[in-house]
Amino acid sequence: MPVFHPIDVDEAVELLARRGPRRILAGGTDEMVRINHGAAVGEGEEIVCLNNITELRSWAFESDRGVLVIGAAVPWTELASGAIATLCPSLAEAARTVGSPQIRNAGTLGGNVATASPAGDGLCAAVALDAVAVIRSAAGSRRVPVAELVTGPKQTGLGPEELITSFEIPLTEGYQGYAKVGVRNAMVISIAGACLVVDEQHGISRLALGSVGPTILRCPEAEPLITDVILNRSGNTARLDEIVDSVRSAARPIDDHRATADYRRHAVGVLARRLVTRAISAREENNT
Amino acid sequence: MTGSKDDREFELTVNGKRLTVSGAPVGASLLSVLRDNLGLTGTKGACEEGECGSCSVMLDGNLVCACLVMASTVTEASIATIEGLAPSGTLSRVQEAFVDHGAVQCGFCTPGLIMAVSDLIDRQPNADRETIREELAGNLCRCTGYGRIIAAVESLLNEGDL
Numbered sequence: 001m002p003v004f005h006p007i008d009v010d011e012a013v014e015l016l017a018r019r020g021p022r023r024i025l026a027g028g029t030d031e032m033v034r035i036n037h038g039a040a041v042g043e044g045e046e047i048v049c050l051n052n053i054t055e056l057r058s059w060a061f062e063s064d065r066g067v068l069v070i071g072a073a074v075p076w077t078e079l080a081s082g083a084i085a086t087l088c089p090s091l092a093e094a095a096r097t098v099g100s101p102q103i104r105n106a107g108t109l110g111g112n113v114a115t116a117s118p119a120g121d122g123l124c125a126a127v128a129l130d131a132v133a134v135i136r137s138a139a140g141s142r143r144v145p146v147a148e149l150v151t152g153p154k155q156t157g158l159g160p161e162e163l164i165t166s167f168e169i170p171l172t173e174g175y176q177g178y179a180k181v182g183v184r185n186a187m188v189i190s191i192a193g194a195c196l197v198v199d200e201q202h203g204i205s206r207l208a209l210g211s212v213g214p215t216i217l218r219c220p221e222a223e224p225l226i227t228d229v230i231l232n233r234s235g236n237t238a239r240l241d242e243i244v245d246s247v248r249s250a251a252r253p254i255d256d257h258r259a260t261a262d263y264r265r266h267a268v269g270v271l272a273r274r275l276v277t278r279a280i281s282a283r284e285e286n287n288t
Numbered sequence: 289m290t291g292s293k294d295d296r297e298f299e300l301t302v303n304g305k306r307l308t309v310s311g312a313p314v315g316a317s318l319l320s321v322l323r324d325n326l327g328l329t330g331t332k333g334a335c336e337e338g339e340c341g342s343c344s345v346m347l348d349g350n351l352v353c354a355c356l357v358m359a360s361t362v363t364e365a366s367i368a369t370i371e372g373l374a375p376s377g378t379l380s381r382v383q384e385a386f387v388d389h390g391a392v393q394c395g396f397c398t399p400g401l402i403m404a405v406s407d408l409i410d411r412q413p414n415a416d417r418e419t420i421r422e423e424l425a426g427n428l429c430r431c432t433g434y435g436r437i438i439a440a441v442e443s444l445l446n447e448g449d450l
């Protein structure tokens with residue numbers, strides 16, 4: 001089993017263009033679980049390890065475009081604090097809820113998106129943030145919104161020869177936050193998750209829901225209501241109830257070993273109410 | 289650096305020593321290589337899916353689960369395990385605190401916890417109880433109920449100002 005440590009993206013995509021079985025390994029926190037528990041690596045299989053590709057492990061703020069460009073293999077620990085957390089708080093909040101320090105030191109946003117779990121915390125934030133995945137292959141490059149790249153549970157539009165190199169996140173002014181419910185307070189896969197991003201400049205909000213559907217869901221009906229409540233200070237209990245109802249009807253949860261559909265539907269409404277309430281008070285604080 | 293490496297023979301740097309690994313299964317985890325090929329059995333393994341933390345080691349200065357690292361991909365990294373924490377026959381501060389506070393029962397979780405706590409007190413010397421609990425969420429202990437473990441950690445953090 002040959003292991004490759006390409007040092008740049010060109011080299012990586014050349015390796016991926018070759019025929020034969022291979023796997024990409026970033027932090028390994030999803031892939032090694034599969035390998036340890038049955039999806040053994042074949043004798044001839046090639047491993048393409050992303051750890052030495054500096055470009056994938058760094059990030060930059062492009063002020064002319066107003067875009068935060070985050071390398072696909074930046075680990076959660078780095079997304080959770082420091083400058084990224086100031087620029088993009090909802091992503092940092094999502095990063096802080098992932099696993100344990102051990103998992104956050106290794107796991108990456110690229111791996112989270114490529115794994116395409118409906119419970120992916122970073123995936124949920126990326127959808128709410130309108131993040132675009134920059135994808136390279138030996139044949140060229142393309143840019144696809146994360147919301148379109150992930151097509152179903154554990155399904156993406158990524159070809160075997162393709163590599164996500166970065167995510168482009170348009171920065172917005174206004175509240176953003178991430179909240180999740182699990183069976184305990186830390187180190188837990190979400191039973192329901194929600195990410196709210198308010199874009200005051202364009203007068204819109206995006207609410208993405210995790211773990212309550214086959215993939216991350218947006219709330220097209222609740223979003224204008226949320227914007228109105230937050231930007232026009234028209235928040236009262238009745239309007240919040242309306243938002244919560246609308247969010248619950250956007251959810252399409254299932255029963256599984258972690259929770260019932262009913263509980264998930266209930267929980268995601270609670271999370272939405274929490275985030276909207278936080279957005280209202282954050283705005284009030286800023287205006288006083 | 290590029291270059292294909294045969295998974296059957298490679299080198300690792302563990303606790304400052306360059307060691308040769310031969311005959312490891314294809315795609316083997318660092319946990320299994322440490323234990324089965326290098327005889328470093330201080331690092332424990334249970335779940336092999338990142339949940340229990342008993343396999344915690346330092347990889348280039350970062351706390352990770354050895355079960356989630358493919359051994360043949362970290363030939364250039366510096367790996368630190370429980371065996372390298374203190375010279376043979378002596379105890380590190382953290383080990384001593386665990387002994388003093390009776391934070392060890394069956395001991396299975398202990399090496400991983402000692403690694404995690406050593407990392408925690410370096411990174412967050414002012415952690416409060418809630419932070420300690422959260423930071424140690426990746427290390428499961430089935431015996432102690434965590435009370436004595438938390439007490440041991442607090443004794444290390446409060447050493448300066450008590």
Ligand SMILES: Cc1cc2nc3c(=O)[nH]c(=O)nc-3n(C[C@H](O)[C@H](O)[C@H](O)COP(=O)(O)OP(=O)(O)OC[C@H]3O[C@@H](n4cnc5c(N)ncnc54)[C@H](O)[C@@H]3O)c2cc1C
Nearest residue numbers: 026027028029030031099107108110111112114121164338
């Ligand atoms: C104990 C434990 C707790 C966890 N808790 C959480 C949690 O709370 N929330 C959560 O969302 N997830 C959680 N996870 C899942 C996992 O840690 C995350 O999904 C993580 O972000 C995966 O990233 P990685 O770099 O480790 O991926 P890897 O395991 O390296 O890769 C995962 C998949 O993505 C592909 N891939 C990786 N990078 C790229 C790229 N740049 N381009 C194309 N394909 C790529 C790989 O080929 C592989 O198929 C947990 C996992 C464990 C083991």
Ligand code: FES
Nearest residue numbers: 334336338341355
């Ligand atoms: S054996 Fe690695 S975390 Fe359990």
Ligand code: FES
Nearest residue numbers: 393394429430431
């Ligand atoms: S002392 Fe037995 S598992 Fe912790």
